[in-house]
Amino acid sequence: MTTDTRPPDTEPGAETDASPGRRRFGLTTVLGRQPLGIVFAAPYAVFLAVIFAYPIGLAVWISFHDYFFTAPGVVVDRPFVGLDNYVEAVSDPAVRKSFLNVAVFLVINVPLTVVLSLVLAAALNGAIRARIFFRVSYFVPYISASVAVVAVWLFLFSNNGFVNQLLGPLAPDPSWLVNKTLAMPLIALFVTWKQLGLFILLYLAALQGVGKELYESASMDGAGKFGSFMNITVPGVRSATTLVVILSIITGANLFTEPYLLTNGGGPNGASSSPVLVMYQRGIEQGNPDIASAIGVLLMIGVLVIAFINKRILERD
Numbered sequence: 001m002t003t004d005t006r007p008p009d010t011e012p013g014a015e016t017d018a019s020p021g022r023r024r025f026g027l028t029t030v031l032g033r034q035p036l037g038i039v040f041a042a043p044y045a046v047f048l049a050v051i052f053a054y055p056i057g058l059a060v061w062i063s064f065h066d067y068f069f070t071a072p073g074v075v076v077d078r079p080f081v082g083l084d085n086y087v088e089a090v091s092d093p094a095v096r097k098s099f100l101n102v103a104v105f106l107v108i109n110v111p112l113t114v115v116l117s118l119v120l121a122a123a124l125n126g127a128i129r130a131r132i133f134f135r136v137s138y139f140v141p142y143i144s145a146s147v148a149v150v151a152v153w154l155f156l157f158s159n160n161g162f163v164n165q166l167l168g169p170l171a172p173d174p175s176w177l178v179n180k181t182l183a184m185p186l187i188a189l190f191v192t193w194k195q196l197g198l199f200i201l202l203y204l205a206a207l208q209g210v211g212k213e214l215y216e217s218a219s220m221d222g223a224g225k226f227g228s229f230m231n232i233t234v235p236g237v238r239s240a241t242t243l244v245v246i247l248s249i250i251t252g253a254n255l256f257t258e259p260y261l262l263t264n265g266g267g268p269n270g271a272s273s274s275p276v277l278v279m280y281q282r283g284i285e286q287g288n289p290d291i292a293s294a295i296g297v298l299l300m301i302g303v304l305v306i307a308f309i310n311k312r313i314l315e316r317d
Contacts, residue, residue, distance in 0.1 A: 056300070063293035085294040095295055098266075098273045099302075101184050102252055105274075106306075108188035110248045114241060117196055121203030122233055135204075139197030146194075150261045153190055177263050180271035187258045187272055195251060199244050206240035207233070242314045246307045253303045256280065275299045 063085050065078045089095050124135055141149060156162050157176040164171040172179055176186050210233065218228045234241075255274040259266045265281075266273030275295055283292025 059293040059296050062290055063297050065290060067290040067293070069287060069289065081290075085290045086298065089291050089294040089298065092291075094270055094273065095275070095278055097270050098275045098278045099299075101270075101272060102255060102274050104184050105188045105191075105255060106249060106252045108185055109192050109252055110245060112188070112192050113195065113199055113248045114244055116192065117199035117244060118203050118234070118237065118241070120196070121200045121207060122229060124200065125204055125207045135200070138200050141194045142197035144194075146257045147261065149194060150190075150258070153262065157186060174268075178268050180268050183263050183268065183272040187255075187262060190262065191251065191255070191258055195248075199247070202240050202244060203237055206237040210236035238314060242311055245310050245314060249303060249307055249310070253299055 064080060064082065066081050067078050068076075070076055120138065124131055124138075128134075154161070154177075157164075159175045159178070161175075164175060172182060176182050214232045214236075215228050218232060223231070254276055256276040259272045259274055259277055263272040266277050276299070279292040279295050279299075282295065283289045
């Protein structure tokens, strides 16, 4: 005998809300099972949309139009020009040189940042004297104002600076910051030193997840400190290394303050200019925001491609 469990007013064959084949559409479908999470995430989503998504979309739109600055409220025609802005940007020797300069910067800065920050983090993670003092010392340059830190490096590496006086006849001629060969490598060293504290903290956080029993087992098996470092520490912080590499690439791509202050706007003769600095010069100083936007879009695409390749290489099995 079969018992009919349908409500009295339900017609035979009709589907109820509890029927497996019926999909209810309502607030739960739109907001999910925990709508309160949307409320907490909404401010950050709005922040991303206003600060990142809208400017990127506007920059892409400007890069495909003949765009120029006008007085507020003035309506002018800004015709679609296709890839003309991109062709002009790529044809500009200053733009090509700035991308080459940032490539030199990344070749020096990224490996040096990864190696130094990981080695120093591993050392600071051990039982050493004045460990807190050293951690704070490495982090202070990162939170210091760039103008103040640049003043120190100008004192060290100017024509009559402390380093040249220390080297005497071995000092380079022309000096460091006016030498077209040494200017960009010196900026890369400066940025590496200034940003090192942040990446040391990232590695220190990652090292907390590497079990100490692994080092004890390796020691019992006869592994030395270098062997434990290469076979336990390096693989154990691989995810942090991926993050450090990506952040270092983004830092290099956004290079502006250092060449602007250290080499007086990318000198000598553009040897230390960066794409962001050229964007500023073309967009603000020369009044060509459409060309500057095209440079920015090319830079963004390049950073995304390089970051994706590095992520796949570092995270592969």
